[in-house]
Amino acid sequence: MKPIRYTEAMIQEFLGDGFWTKETFFDFYEKNAAELPDREALVDSRYRVTWAEARDLTNAIATAWVESGLPKDSRVIIQSPNSVYGFLARIAAERAGLVSLTVYPYLRQRELEYMVEITEAKMVVIPHIYRKFDYIEMYKELMARFPALKQIYLFDETVPESAPSGTKSLIQEAQKYLGKADPKLLDKRRLDATGDVGLLTSTTGTTGIPKLVEWPISPRVCTAKGRVQIWDLTEKDITMAVAPHAGGAAGTLTYFAAPMAGAKTVMLEEFDPKTALEVMAREKVTAIGVVPTHLVRMLEQDIESFDLGALRFIRSAGGYLPPKVANEAEDRFKAVITSDLGTQDVGSVSGCRVSDSVLLRRSTVGRPLPGNVVKILDDDGNEVPGGKPGQLWFRGPHAPAGYYRDPKLTSGVFDQNGWATTGDIVKLDQDCLWIMGRKKDMIIRGGQNIYPAEIEGLLNNHPAVSSVAVVGMPDEEMGEKACAYVTPKGGMAFTFDDMKTFLLDKNIAKYKLPERLELTLEMPTVGDSGKINKEVLKEDIARKLGQGMH
Numbered sequence: 352m353k354p355i356r357y358t359e360a361m362i363q364e365f366l367g368d369g370f371w372t373k374e375t376f377f378d379f380y381e382k383n384a385a386e387l388p389d390r391e392a393l394v395d396s397r398y399r400v401t402w403a404e405a406r407d408l409t410n411a412i413a414t415a416w417v418e419s420g421l422p423k424d425s426r427v428i429i430q431s432p433n434s435v436y437g438f439l440a441r442i443a444a445e446r447a448g449l450v451s452l453t454v455y456p457y458l459r460q461r462e463l464e465y466m467v468e469i470t471e472a473k474m475v476v477i478p479h480i481y482r483k484f485d486y487i488e489m490y491k492e493l494m495a496r497f498p499a500l501k502q503i504y505l506f507d508e509t510v511p512e513s514a515p516s517g518t519k520s521l522i523q524e525a526q527k528y529l530g531k532a533d534p535k536l537l538d539k540r541r542l543d544a545t546g547d548v549g550l551l552t553s554t555t556g557t558t559g560i561p562k563l564v565e566w567p568i569s570p571r572v573c574t575a576k577g578r579v580q581i582w583d584l585t586e587k588d589i590t591m592a593v594a595p596h597a598g599g600a601a602g603t604l605t606y607f608a609a610p611m612a613g614a615k616t617v618m619l620e621e622f623d624p625k626t627a628l629e630v631m632a633r634e635k636v637t638a639i640g641v642v643p644t645h646l647v648r649m650l651e652q653d654i655e656s657f658d659l660g661a662l663r664f665i666r667s668a669g670g671y672l673p674p675k676v677a678n679e680a681e682d683r684f685k686a687v688i689t690s691d692l693g694t695q696d697v698g699s700v701s702g703c704r705v706s707d708s709v710l711l712r713r714s715t716v717g718r719p720l721p722g723n724v725v726k727i728l729d730d731d732g733n734e735v736p737g738g739k740p741g742q743l744w745f746r747g748p749h750a751p752a753g754y755y756r757d758p759k760l761t762s763g764v765f766d767q768n769g770w771a772t773t774g775d776i777v778k779l780d781q782d783c784l785w786i787m788g789r790k791k792d793m794i795i796r797g798g799q800n801i802y803p804a805e806i807e808g809l810l811n812n813h814p815a816v817s818s819v820a821v822v823g824m825p826d827e828e829m830g831e832k833a834c835a836y837v838t839p840k841g842g843m844a845f846t847f848d849d850m851k852t853f854l855l856d857k858n859i860a861k862y863k864l865p866e867r868l869e870l871t872l873e874m875p876t877v878g879d880s881g882k883i884n885k886e887v888l889k890e891d892i893a894r895k896l897g898q899g900m901h
Contacts (some may be wrong), residue, residue, distance in 0.1 A: 352424045352448060352547060352548045353546065353547065353548070354546075354547070354548050354565055354567050354753075355565060355750030355752055355756065355757075355761060356565075356751050356753040356758075356765060356769075357545070357752055357883065358751045358763055360581035361769060362545045362546070363752075363894070364546075365384055365569070365573075365748040366545065366749075368605060368722065370573050370721060370722040370747075371544070371545055371569040371570070371572075371573055371747035371748055372544065372570075372572065373543070373544045373545065373569075373740065374544060374568075374572050375541070375542060375544055375549070375566060375568050375572075376442060376445055376568065376571075376607070377409065377442055377445055377446045377815065378525065378852055378885065379611055379613075380392075380402065380405055380406050380409060380442060380610060380611075380868070381406055381608050383402040383405075383406075383586075383610065383613045384403045384405070384406035384407075386613070387402050387586060387613050388402055389401050389402075389403065390402055390586070390613070390615070391615050392403055392615060392616070393407040393438055393439070393615070393616055393618070394403075394435065394437040394615065394617045394618065394634065395433065395434050395435045395618040395620060396620060397435075397522075397619070398434075398435040398548070399434070399435075400439075402433055402613070404441075404559060405439065406533070407530070407830055407869070408439050408525050408529065408532060408581060409439055409442050409443045409446050409528060410443075410446065410528075410532035410537060411418075411441040411524075411526075411527075411528035411529045411530075411532050411838055412439060412440065412443035412447075412521065412524065412525050412528070413444075413446035413447035413495075413526045413532070413537050414447075414448065414528045414531065414532040414533060414536070414537065414850075415524040415527070416443065416444075416447045416474070417448075417526045417536065417537070417540065418449050418895045420448060421447070421473060421474060421744055422478070423448035423449070423450050423540050424449070424450055424547070424548075424559075425450070425451070425472075425473045425474065425478065425555070426450045426452065426470040426471060426473065426551070426877070427444050427449050427450070427451050427452070427472060427473065427475065428452050428466060428470070428472045428475045428476070429441055429444065429451055429453045429465070429466065430452075430453075430454050430455075430458065430463075430476070430477045430478075430486065431456065431476065431477075431478070431506060431596070432456050432478060432506075432621065432724070433592045433595060433596050433601075433618035433619055433620050434506060434618055434620060436485055436506050436522060437506065437596060437618070438485055438520055438605075438606060438616070439480055439525070440462075440476045440506075440598065440782075441453055441591045441606065441644060441682075443540075443569070444550075444795070445542060445549060445550070446537055446545050446797060447537065447540060447591050448537075448540030448541065448542055449474075450470075450523070450548055450549065450551060450676075450848075451549060451550050452466060452470060452472070452550070452551040452552070452563065453550075453596070453597045453602075454553060454597055455477070455595050455597045456481055456482070456595065456597075459489065459793065460489055460492065460493070460564075460669070462495075463489070463493060464493060464496065464563060464740065465488055465561075466553070466561070466563065467493050467497045467499075467500055468497055468562065469563060469755065469756075470551070470889075471497075471499045471598070472499065472500055473499055473500060473501055473502060474500070474501070474502040474503070474504065474505070475490055475502070475503055476492070476499065476503075476504045476505075476506065476521060477490060477503065477504075477505060477506065478505065478506045478507065479505055479506075479507050479511060479514075482621070483883045486492075487503070487511070487513055487514050487515075487518070488501060489697065490515075490527060491515055491588050494515060497816060498514075498835050499663065501517070502517065502519075503515060503517070503518040503519070504519050504520070504524065505518060505519070505521060506517075506521055506522075506703070507520055507522070508523065509523075510519055513528075517602070519558050525798045527724070535730045536587070536691075537802065538636040538857070542568060543567075544567060544568040544569045545568075545569045546567070547567060547568075548565045548566065548567060549566055549567055549568035549571070549750065550566050550568070550865055551563050551564065551565060551755060551770065552564045552566065552695050553695070553697045554694075554696055555715065559604065559818055561618075562696070562754055562755075562760070563652045563663065563694060563754065563755035563757075564695050564751045564752075564753070564754060564755065565751055565752040565754070565755050566752065566854050567752060569748070570698060570748055570749055570750060570751065571607060572611075573721075573722065573748045573749055574603075574607070574693075574698070574699045574720065574749045575603070575607040575608045575611050575807070576611060577606045577699070577702070577720040578603060578604070578607070578702065579612050580715070580721075581689075581703065581704045581705070582604075582638065582664060582666075582689065582704075582705055582779045583704075583705055583706070584608060584609065584612040584638070585612050585613075586612055586613035586615055586662070587614075587637075588609070588612060588614035588615070588637045588638055589614065589615045589616075589617060589634055589635060589636050589637050589638075590604050590605045590608075590609045590615070590616045590617070590636070590637070590638045590640070590660070591605070591616070591617040591618075591630065591631060591634070591636040591638070591639045591640070591763075592604075592605040592606075592616065592617070592619060592640055593619050593622060593627055593639050593640060593645050594622075594640050594641050594642050594643045594645060594669065596618070598642075598668070598669060599668055599669065599693070599695070600640050600641060600642045600666065600668040600669040600792050601640030601641070601666075602626075602640070602820070603640070603666070603668070604638060604639075604640040604666045605618075605640055607660055614825060617630060617634045617636060617789075622645060622648075622797050624645075624648040624649045624651065625637060625651060625652055625858075626635075626653050627645070628652055628654065628658070628659070629788055631657070631659055631662065632657040632658045632659055635661040636659075636661060636662060637661050637662060637663045637664075638662070638663055638664050638665070638884065639662070639665055639666065640666045640668075641665060641666070641667050641669065641823075642668065642669040642670050642810075643667055643669075643670045643672045643673075643676065644668060644670070645679075646672070646676055646680050647676060648667070650679055650680060650683065651818070654684065655683065659684060659685070659686075659710045659848065660685070662686040663686055664686070664687045664688070664689055664705045665680060665684065665686055665688045665819050666689055666742050667688055667689075667690075668691070669882075670876075672688070672690075673811045673818065674713055674808065674811050674812060675811060675812065677713060678713075681709075681821075683836075683883070685850050687705050687712065689702065689703050689704075689705060689712060690702075690703050690712055690713070690715070690716050690717065690777075691703060691716055691717055691793055692716035692717070692775070692786070693749070693772060695751075696751075696764060696774055697745075697750055697751070697764060697771040697772075698747075698749045698750035698751055699720055699749040699839060699881075700716070700719060700720065700723060700725070700743070700745050700749070700773060701716050701718055701719045701720060701723070701783075701784050702716070702717040702718070702720060702786070703715065703716065703718075703783075703881075704717065704718075709753075711781065711783055714785060714808075715781075715783035715785050715786075716762060716783070716784050716785075716786055717783055717784065718782050719745065719747075719783075719784070719814065720747070720749055721747040722747045722749065723745050723746070723747035723748075723749060724745065724746050724747060725744065725745045725779070725784070726744050726745075726770075727739075727740075727741040727742065727744075727753065727777060727778070727779060728741050728742050728744060728805045729742075736812075737779065738778055738779070738780050739778060740776050740777065740778045740787045740800075740802065741776065741777070741778075741839065742774070742775070742776060742777075742790050742855075743772060743773055743775045743776070743784065743833065744770050744771065744772045745770070745771065745772075745776045746768065746769045746770045747772075750765070750771060753765060757858035772790075774789050774790045774791060774840060775787075775788070775789055775790070776788045776789065776793055776802055786804055786834070787802035787804055787805060788802035788803045788804040788805065788846040789803075792804075792822070792823075792885055794823040794832070794833050795823075795830060795831055796826075796829045796830065796831055796833065796862055797828075797829040797830065797862070799862050801821075801823075801862070803820070803821035803833070804875045805859075805863070806821045806835070806854070806859075806863060806865065807820065807821050809817050809854060809857050810835065810837070810850065810854070810858070813843065813845070813849070813850075813853050813871070814840075814843075815839050815840055815843040815845040815849065816837055816839065816840065816845060817829070817836045817837075817838045817839060817840045818837070818874055818883070818886055819837050819838075820834065820835075820836045820874060820883045820886045821833050821834070821835050821836075821865055822834055822836065822885050822889045823852075823889065824867060824889075824892045824893065825893060825896060832866045832867070832875065833863070833864070833865040833866060833867075834865055834866070834867040834868075834869060834888075834892050835850060835865035835867070835868050835869070836869045836870075836871055836874065836888050837868060837869070837870055838870075838871055838872065838874060839870060840872065842893075845868075845870065846868070847868040848866075850865065850868055852885075861867060867892070869891075869892065873885040874888075875888065
């Protein structure tokens with residue numbers, strides 16, 4: 352299946368410049384199996400697998416799927432908790448020439464019916480029961496509605512009687528074909544790393560229905576290599592998926608980057624803060640992938656009672672990490688926290704090195720990744736002078752092909768030459784990108800630009816503030832003014848005068864001061880991403896102003 356956006360000229364450009372190769376992710380499993388055969392590769396609470404075993408199991412699963420009659424390029428949905436066989440299913444799909452879509456375990460029928468329909472998925476790989484939810488029953492209904500979906504494989508050692516006819520155990524099939532795989536047969540189904548769609552990912556989406564994104568394998572390999580470099584990953588590292596591996600917070604570190612370096616990955620099947628710390632200590636984990644909520648929950652524990660001396664760095668993504676939380680985490684975990692910029696829609700843009708200073712890691716999203724070219728434009732499309740804020744545009748080898756089989760939607764994100772924007776207002780200083788705010792969130796007060804991220808960054812350092820979001824509110828005279836929504840820390844008071852005094856002490860221009868304060872017990876978020884939904888806040892303040900509230 353050919354990617355919809357990449358032209359032959361773009362492919363040859365990135366190959367010629369050396370940023371893309373013809374490598375697939377399975378190639379690194381083979382490399383590690385040859386060089387580190389007895390070194391552990393994947394670990395969860397039930398299984399421990401070496402690189403040689405991981406290669407052999409991958410070949411076995413891939414052979415089982417090919418012999419089941421799945422044509423090359425068939426789409427398969429993998430709905431997997433963090434687990435050894437979840438990883439093996441993903442890499443086996445690539446090995447079998449199948450296009451995998453790995454999704455969060457918490458997705459339900461509303462989201463999945465869209466995915467099954469649009470991809471015409473022929474197979475799903477699922478648990479029977481996870482967190483007391485019966486996935487078999489859900490997929491029975493989906494199979495009845497979408498006849499293309501014919502096969503179910505379970506992350507279970509047995510198949511219950513309730514399962515549809517033909518349902519198989521992934522573990523049983525792996526053992527059945529172990530030692531019987533035909534690598535030459537699989538080689539014939541090898542995906543072209545630049546010319547084929549290799550995998551799909553899903554976006555969060557504010558409507559609740561995710562969009563699907565096409566990826567050739569090359570840009571994902573390219574990004575993973577870039578991450579290995581800035582994180583200084585080696586075969587001595589032990590990474591851990593605390594967040595779900597289906598998402599970028601943990602998946603980028605563990606599924607994509609770790610095999611490149613020959614690093615081991617440990618899987619936490621279900622998040623519990625104490626269990627997470629126990630596993631980190633027992634396995635001597637050197638790097639973890641989390642969302643901010645995981646850090647907050649772990650910081651509530653007696654971290655100092657666990658031996659976490661091996662931990663080098665924490666990859667936090669998927670939501671805003673308040674500087675106070677980051678500072679406390681670095682102090683108590685004795686590990687650095689990295690920051691970076693990228694989205695499922697446009698790809699990876701930049702990242703901080705683990706060796707960067709606290710200022711750069713906390714205040715910037717690092718340097719552009721190798722091969723990425725950035726430009727910072729004003730509202731008229733002109734490049735801004737050095738150090739001045741403008742909208743970030745970038746082009747490079749880390750971007751996806753676009754939205755699944757949707758050229759029109761794709762052309763709204765990437766222009767003909769491959770340029771795209773994250774929608775962020777940034778400035779370039781010390782070779783790093785400093786985020787000032789989102790273009791759509793920028794507030795224009797009487798012709799003067801206010802960047803919410805700047806004000807939020809300052810207010811997050813107030814001892815009484817737990818979380819903050821600054822949004823524009825309509826104003827007849829100025830067009831817009833700034834309104835600050837604040838969740839105070841438990842039991843602490845925070846007033847408009849507290850906010851004003853604190854910000855003025857930071858020597859910011861008076862026009863940037865929020866002119867209204869709204870206290871809230873909890874911020875609205877976008878789905879399960881942890882990101883504050885500012886659209887809800889904008890609607891809330893507009894409604895209150897319409898009601899004449901002051």
